[in-house]
Amino acid sequence: NAGVTQTPKFQVLKTGQSMTLQCAQDMNHNSMYWYRQDPGMGLRLIYYSASEGTTDKGEVPNGYNVSRLNKREFSLRLESAAPSQTSVYFCASSSLDSGSSYTFGSGTRLTVV
Amino acid sequence: QKEVEQDPGPLSVPEGAIVSLNCTYSNSAFQYFMWYRQYSRKGPELLMYTYSSGNKEDGRFTAQVDKSSKYISLFIRDSQPSDSATYLCAMSAGNTPLVFGKGTRLSVIA
Numbered sequence: 001n002a003g004v005t006q007t008p009k010f011q012v013l014k015t016g017q018s019m020t021l022q023c024a025q026d027m028n029h030n031s032m033y034w035y036r037q038d039p040g041m042g043l044r045l046i047y048y049s050a051s052e053g054t055t056d057k058g059e060v061p062n063g064y065n066v067s068r069l070n071k072r073e074f075s076l077r078l079e080s081a082a083p084s085q086t087s088v089y090f091c092a093s094s095s096l097d098s099g100s101s102y103t104f105g106s107g108t109r110l111t112v113v
Numbered sequence: 114q115k116e117v118e119q120d121p122g123p124l125s126v127p128e129g130a131i132v133s134l135n136c137t138y139s140n141s142a143f144q145y146f147m148w149y150r151q152y153s154r155k156g157p158e159l160l161m162y163t164y165s166s167g168n169k170e171d172g173r174f175t176a177q178v179d180k181s182s183k184y185i186s187l188f189i190r191d192s193q194p195s196d197s198a199t200y201l202c203a204m205s206a207g208n209t210p211l212v213f214g215k216g217t218r219l220s221v222i223a
Contacts, residue, residue, distance in 0.1 A: 042119075
């Protein structure tokens with residue numbers, strides 16, 4: 001019962017480096033989401049994919065790109081990391097049913113120095 | 114004004130106390146209301162789910178939604194040290210992503 005799996009769990013990047021955060025779910029969910037969580041700011045939506053083949057911007061998309069590789073996988077890419085992107089990143093998934101709850105991964109702690 | 118407002122706390126209570134956590138919102142289209150619990154260094158987990166107005170009870174937890182006042186609450190009875198966590202409210206109109214409150218950090222002291 002893996003649910004939502006995120007890799008890596010921890011990462012330190014230098015300013016300007018790039019990296020991809022991976023997310024996979026095994027619940028046959030249609031929708032997937034990327035959030036960042038910062039102290040005092042709560043969970044803020046970066047991008048989401050309502051269904052395979054579609055992606056949409058959330059509240060804070062600047063500096064990020066996403067790829068919905070297939071129904072199971074949704075990746076988040078930082079092309080040129082900045083210290084402001086230091087955060088904890090959570091991936092989540094849900095069924096397509098209206099008002100469905102989300103299942104979250106355990107998070108990726110990213111530090112950009 | 115943010116769509117969802119939640120007092121970040123922190124809130125510290127003695128074991129056995131009744132805890133009340135609250136959120137207000139501005140979007141009258143919201144009709145799905147949830148509470149998530151997040152332990153330190155973990156992802157959020159769904160705790161309570163309510164559709165439209167009314168109350169829902171699950172063990173020591175009760176969720177209330179008052180759509181006329183745009184106000185939701187989570188009550189925890191007989192609080193335990195294991196309830197120490199951050200509690201996030203979340204809501205949606207149904208066809209849009211969940212909007213989260215900032216979370217309230219709760220400590221239950223034995």
